[in-house]
Amino acid sequence: MEKTSGASASSSSAEHPFLDSSFEIRWSQLTPEHVGPDIERALTGAQAAIDAIASRDPAALTYENTFLALERATEPLSVAWGKVGHLQSVNDSPALRDAYNAMLPKVSAFFARIPLNAALWARLKTFAATAAAAGLRGVHKRFLDETVLDFRQQGADLPDDRRARLEALQSELAQLTQKYSENVLDATNAWQLVVEDESRLAGLPAHAKAAARRSAESKGIGAPGKPAWRFTLHQPSLEPALTYLDDDALRREIWEGFTAVGSRAPHDNTPLIPKILALRAEKAALLGKPDFAALTLERRMAKSGEKALAFLADLQARTQAAFARECRELEEFKEMRNAERGLRNEEKQTQNAAQTPAQTPATGGFVIPHSAIHNPHSAPRLAPWETGYWSEKMRKARYDFDEELLRPYFPMDRVIAGLFGVVNRVFGLQIQERAAGSVEVWHPEVKFYDMRDRAGRRVGSFYADWHPRESKRGGAWMNYLLTGGPQPDGSRAPHLGLICGNMTPPADGRPALLTHREVETIFHEFGHLMHHLLGEVEVKSLNGVNVAWDFVELPSQIMENWCWERESLDLFARHHETGAPIPEELFGKMIAAKNFRSACAMMRQLSFGKMDLLLHLRAGEFAAQGADVEAAVRPLIADCLVPTNPPAPTSVKRFNHIFADPVGYAAGYYSYKWAEVLDADAFTRFQREGIFNAATGAAFVEHILSKGNSEDPAMLFRAFMGREPELDALLKRSGLAAAA
Structure with a gap:
């Protein structure tokens, strides 16, 4: 269930600011001392609304007083708690953290109890079996079916003793995963x-x-x-x-x-991981599933952990040969450069003896005898702190390309303006920044924007917060604060969302100059934001990004494609001093180097997805050991990791995606690659019809961005592409088609 205004909010907004229903949030009033009283009040109201549904006369049940009433019952709580969680992620403080952690068990327990409420479930089941329910169509039929499945998947049919245990472990999971997240943030800042x-x-x-x-x-x-x-x-x-x-x-x-983040006292996640895995495995067992992956993927596109793992294995097999070659080439490159350096040192010494070295342009001016280089197939492994360094040296040598040369062409203000220009041409969106000070924000760097569609209708608004702070968690993300959309009276309410990142900040009077990867990240998060703001689903919990997790990355990842097209780059990639576009020679090098070590990049993502799935498919093994999961999980994904000396530890102790939330991306990290197949394939339609083709953009809005979870995602993809997804586009885009 998700977020909108509550009837009780505005009457006491001064006393209970987190319950204020205003669209433009008064962030200055959302202080830690209000968290407890406001959330307690929201919990009381939500429980009363649930109790009212659960006590209805079974003979007088309707869709409106059961399913739709349930949809509305938790909205004020979800909105208020969403504000608390957001502030904790962007403006963390000891007082706010204490307030958040004090209420987290209560909020978690409340939501865990909803599907375990026997009287409530009886009313929902009773109405679902009626002729009126059978007569529902479209989004309302989808909502009823999804809600029934949600309840069953969360234990509604369990006996009382197992319901009580499920409720308790849900609360414990919320606290453990919150602690994991805090450890990562605190260790990073320390x-x-x-x-x-x-x-x-x-x-x-x-x-x-x-x-x-x-x-x-x-x-x-x-x-x-x-x-x-x-x-x-x-x-x-x-x-x-x-x-x-x-x-x-x-x-x-x-x-x-x-x-070492997450692996050393006092911020050590080592003991938390087995506990989290054990609780997730127990939850799956309580619900009759063999493992947590089976529970979470049942209603996603992959359907099962085994199918998701097979998908990753297929990509790994297609990538393995190129991956081995890339690893070997980097080792050989370092060996050759070291040999060159040694020969240059010898040359300096021989110059003192008036000897002239032999020369050849093929090796930068010096002959390198074969005996000076180790057998190329037995070049020593790189240390893990060397791979990024030597990769950049090799890329520069191979393509004469230094990514830092692109920074002057990506000043943040132009990137943002260019992004808005792209979505205007493709999707017909008009975005206008509000004047500074006209809308409250949670930090002076935060900006507020309105988004309108082709007809000039305001579809929503959003906050943007792009630079790092010690009080702000790492990474980049999108979230929603309010869900509007079609209303019962035929009007449409605007949505409210946000995007955050940790991009290069401005310095010394110069604008923030971004890397190309940072530009891709901004486009990526904006794709998520459009998915929320363009939602036209009248049932809020089916709107926008509330879709299957292996589908949710399609709208975001497809946006990254416009960061590689000359036509779109020319809209915003301009030198911050001269206004000149990226020179053709530099652009050519950028494109030529695009797929440099793409097999290593592919395998890195596959290693994350594989580790995540194996942790949850075999959670019992890891939890039973009760020891350091690192030693057990690394051998299982070693064939996906760049071989180094010493071997690099995995990310398991700082893997917020899968351990910083009771569910999150747990057993679902494969979704990035799954959705990348969808986005690469879907972008081929734009390439055929024109990357700025307004009709194609309108079709993407109609079939993908506006639909949320109102239909099965496989059907939505087929509606846009006219067929099932194909893997070839991703392999081709990654330069791995030949290897496959």
């Missing part, structure tokens, strides 16, 4: 590395070096005559450090800090 010797920063791009110095200054580290540079585990600091720093020891120290 780590820093200060460098005082500037010579150690060789290779680091100027923008990253300046950011590190500003970071030190912000913490009072260093002095005007004695500067220092501070590195953190936030992505804008971490990624350039691991990619460009020449100092191997410094890269190692940063890498070790990153991979």
Whole structure:
């Protein structure tokens, strides 16, 4: 169930600001001391609404006073709790965290109890068996069927003793996963590395070096005559450090800090993981399923953990040969470069003896005897903190392409304007920023926008918060705050959503200059946002992103395609000083390098999906060990990991996607690749008909973005493409079709 305004909200908004039904949220009033009283009030109201349905005369049941009444019953609570959760993710503080954690067990228990309410379930089942229910059509038929399935999947048919246990473990799961998330955030924020010797920063791009110095200054580290540079585990600091720093020891120290997140006291997730897996396995068993994957995937496109695992295995088999080749090539490249360096050192020595070295342009001016290079098939493994560094060196050598050269062409303001231009041409959307100060926001950097369709109708509004802060969790995400859509009186209420990220911030009077990957991320999250704001589903819990998790990434991932097309890039990829577009030569190199080490990128995602599925298909084994899951899970996915010396640990202790929520992406991380098949295939229609073809964009809105979960996702895809999805488009786009 999800989010809209509640009848009791506006009357006491000053006393209970989290229950205020205003569309433009008054964030300044949403303070920690209001969390407890407001959520308690919302819980009381929601329980009363549930009790009213559960006590109705079975002879007087209707669709409106059962299923639709249930839809409305939890809306004020969901809206209020959504605001609390959002603030906890973007503006964390000890007081807010305490308030959130104090109410989390109560809210979790309340929602867990709904499908276990025997009287409520009896009323729903009774109405579902009537002729009136059989006569429902369209979205209302879908809603009834989905609700019945939800209740059964969450234990409505269990006997009383098993219902009580299910309710208890749901609450425990919520607390354990919240603690896991807190450990990741706290461990990330607790780590820093200060460098005082500037010579150690060789290779680091100027923008990253300046950011590190500003970071030190912000913490009072260093002095005007004695500067220092501070590195953190936030992505804008971490990624350039691991990619460009020449100092191997410094890269190692940063890498070790990153991979230790969630694995050391006092932020150690090691003991939490077996408990979370055990509770999920117990939940599945209580509900008659062999494992948690069987429970969660039953109503997704994959249908079962075994089918999802087979999907990943198929992609792995098609990628394995190219993956092995790419790993070997990088090892050989490093070996060759080291040999070159050794020969250059020898050449300097021989110059002193008046000897002239032999030359050839093929190796940068120096002959490299075969004996100077190890057997290419036995080149030593790279260390894990070397792979990003040598990959970038190899890409630059192979394509003469340095991604940092693209940054000046991606100032954030132009990227955002260009994104809005793309969605205007493709989907007919008009987006207007509200003047600063005209709408309250939770941080001064946050902006507020209105979105209108081709007819000028406001379909919704959204907040955007793009830069990192210590009080803000990592990554990028979209969420919704209010769900509008078609109303009973025939009108349409606007939706309200948000997008957040941790992109490179502005520096030294210059705008925020983004990497191309950051540009893709912004387009990606905006795809999710459109899915919510363009929803035309009158039943709110079926709107927008409330779809099967292996379908939800289609609207987001398809948007990334416009970040690679010359025609769309020319709308916004302009030099921040000159306004010039990306030079044709640089664009050509960018496209040529697009699929550099694409097999490694594919296998990285497959490793995450495979680890996630195996953890939940075999949860009993891991939970029973009661020890460090890392040692048990790594061998199971080793064939998907880049071989290094020493072997790199997996992400299992910092894997927020699958362990920071009672369900989240648990047993569902494969969804990214599943949806990538859909998005690559769907974009072929745009390529055929024109990437700015308004009719094609309108069809995507009609069949995908506006429909939410009002129909089966497989049917929605067929409606847009006229056929079933095909795998070839993804392999072709990734440059792996020949390998397959």
